[in-house]
Amino acid sequence: MNGTSDGTATVTKPADHPAVTTENIGVLLINLGTPDGTDYWSMRRYLKEFLSDPRVIEAPKLLWWPILNGLILTTRPKRSGEAYAKIWMEEADESPLRFHTRAQGEALADRLGSLDRRVHVDWAMRYGTPSIARGLDRLTARGCRRILLAALYPHYSAATTATAYDKAFDHLRTMRWQPSIRTLPPYHDDMAYIGALRDSVRADLDAARAAEGEPEMLLCSFHGLPKENLTKGDPYHCFCQKTGRLLREALDWPADRFMTVFQSRFGPKEWLQPYADVTVADLARRGVKRLAILSPGFAADCVETLEEIDIGLRETFLENGGEHFRYIPCLNDSVGGTDMLESLIRRELGGWL
Numbered sequence: 001m002n003g004t005s006d007g008t009a010t011v012t013k014p015a016d017h018p019a020v021t022t023e024n025i026g027v028l029l030i031n032l033g034t035p036d037g038t039d040y041w042s043m044r045r046y047l048k049e050f051l052s053d054p055r056v057i058e059a060p061k062l063l064w065w066p067i068l069n070g071l072i073l074t075t076r077p078k079r080s081g082e083a084y085a086k087i088w089m090e091e092a093d094e095s096p097l098r099f100h101t102r103a104q105g106e107a108l109a110d111r112l113g114s115l116d117r118r119v120h121v122d123w124a125m126r127y128g129t130p131s132i133a134r135g136l137d138r139l140t141a142r143g144c145r146r147i148l149l150a151a152l153y154p155h156y157s158a159a160t161t162a163t164a165y166d167k168a169f170d171h172l173r174t175m176r177w178q179p180s181i182r183t184l185p186p187y188h189d190d191m192a193y194i195g196a197l198r199d200s201v202r203a204d205l206d207a208a209r210a211a212e213g214e215p216e217m218l219l220c221s222f223h224g225l226p227k228e229n230l231t232k233g234d235p236y237h238c239f240c241q242k243t244g245r246l247l248r249e250a251l252d253w254p255a256d257r258f259m260t261v262f263q264s265r266f267g268p269k270e271w272l273q274p275y276a277d278v279t280v281a282d283l284a285r286r287g288v289k290r291l292a293i294l295s296p297g298f299a300a301d302c303v304e305t306l307e308e309i310d311i312g313l314r315e316t317f318l319e320n321g322g323e324h325f326r327y328i329p330c331l332n333d334s335v336g337g338t339d340m341l342e343s344l345i346r347r348e349l350g351g352w353l
Contacts, residue, residue, distance in 0.1 A: 024118045025352050026144030026179070027345055028135045029105050030151045030164045031300065033127030034095040038085040043077035050127045055163035058229075080303075087306040098125070100300035101152070103333035104341065111342045116353050120144055126164045133171040139179075146180045146352050150345060152299035154193055154243065156186035157236035159225060187344055188239040189246060196331055196340040197243075197296050198250040204328045208292060212324040215292035217257050217283055220244040221313075222297040223304060224262035224271040237272055243296055263295075263313075264304055280313050284320035291317055294328035299337075301330045 035046035051057055051068055089099055105123035112119040120142045124135035139147055151164040165183055172178050187193045201218075208215055222240040230237045244260035263276035276293075283291060293313065295305045310327040317325045331337030346353070 022118070022143050023145045024120055024143040025116070025349065026139035026142070026147035027108065027112065027119065027121045027349075028132070028139060028147060028149050028168075029101065029108070029121065029123040030132060030135075030149060030168070031097060031101045031123070031125055032160065032302070033125040034097045034302075035081075035084065035128060037093075038081040038088055040077045040081060043081045043084070044073055046128050047077055047080060048073055053127075053159075053163055055166065056159050058226075083307045084303055086311060087303060095302070096306060097300055097302035100330075100332045101125075104152075104300065104338070107333045107338045108341060108345065111338065112345065115346070119349075119353070126167055132164070132167045136168060136171050136179075140175075144179060146182075148182045148184060148345065148348050150184040150341075150348075153297070154186060154188045154299070155222070155236050155239040155297055156188075157225060157229070158234055159229070159236075161186065182348055184344065184348055186235075186239060188243045190344065192340045192343040194243070194246045194250050196336040197247050197294075199336050200331060200334070201247070201251060201294060201328055204326065205292065208290075208324075208326050213290055215257075215290045215324075215326060216288050217259065217291050218248075218251075218253060219276070219279070219291065219293040220247065220258075220260045221263050221276045221293055221295045221309060222260065222272075223264050223295075224275075226267075226269045226271055227273075228269065230272065240297065247296065263308060276309075276313060277316055280316050280322075281320045284317050284322035287321070289322060290324040290326075291322055292326040292328060295330065298330050299341075300332050305330060 033046065033050060035042045037043075048068070051072065054061070057064055057068075084095060087096055088094075089096055092099055101123050105121050109121035112121060120139055122135045122138050124130050124132045126132065136147070149165060149168050151161045153160045153164075156162075168181075172181065205214065220240075220243070225234065225236055240262075241260055244258070248255065248258045259274070259279060261274050261276040261279045262272040265271045265275065280291065280293075293309060295309060298305055305327070314325040314327070331340065
């Protein structure tokens with residue numbers, strides 16, 4: 001350190017001193033994951049990473065690994081690839097989940113960057129690419145010494161939110177100079193989220209009334225979990241039920257024309273009920289002709305919403321006597337969805353901005 005004529009001090013770094021960057025603020029959006037393609041080997045890599053996660057499959061490794069690496073990874077990649085092929089975005093050559101998550105990241109980067117130029121936004125996937133490690137490295141390379149990890153799951157579960165943050169913390173363990181970290185809490189009952197859902201559903205219901213008439217039933221479909229997760233203390237089921245109740249109240253929708261259901265069962269265990277596919281078939285058989293369904297547990301449309309619901313459950317409804325099936329899209333990078341995420345993230349960045 002040397003003095004100057006005006007009494008201030010200047011700092012002279014050694015020639016071999018590492019570069020010092022401005023301290024910026026990072027936001028890393030994290031979504032579930034996506035394969036890189038619909039072919040067998042892309043699907044196998046993705047499914048192996050996903051189904052090897054002990055947060056997802058809570059079974060003894062000695063029991064599960066022979067089943068996973070034998071029957072499942074031999075047969076399931078082909079079936080899953082066929083499902084993804086139905087909704088694959090050919091022009092972009094990527095899944096809708098990757099497409100929409102990137103768009104969300106870009107929209108938030110514009111919003112938050114205009115608020116404070118020190119804020120940098122990136123996005124990552126828990127399974128597949130781009131990885132969480134890559135996202136953290138990109139943000140730290142931009143001088144982000146404070147980073148908000150924002151898992152895009154409104155409803156906390158060990159199988160989603162926890163494993164996303166686990167993966168981030170695993171990478172932080174490899175860093176000599178770790179950034180300060182915050183995590184986005186669950187937002188299943190946040191009024192910004194409920195309000196964004198309400199406005200999205202209202203707009204779609206208005207379109208339905210003009211086209212084929214108001215739906216007789218409105219379903220909120222959430223991704224399922226084994227029922228034992230609830231008994232072990234996972235709050236996911238309760239959070240989903242609360243979202244459904246708050247959304248119905250915000251819409252002022254009759255209770256006898258609204259249901260919360262659970263989709264995507266896998267394996268022999270009992271899962272959270274009522275099951276979406278069973279419910280949809282039963283409603284059609286009972287004479288319901290117009291049905292609308294949304295999946296508010298997903299921040300962006302994906303194979304579970306576009307293939308499983310908009311294609312699969314649509315077929316189930318029509319085959320059992322229904323006439324008009326309406327899928328209400330996820331918030332994606334809509335103005336309302338971006339407003340909601342900006343509100344949540346700005347709150348969590350309090351004291352850093």
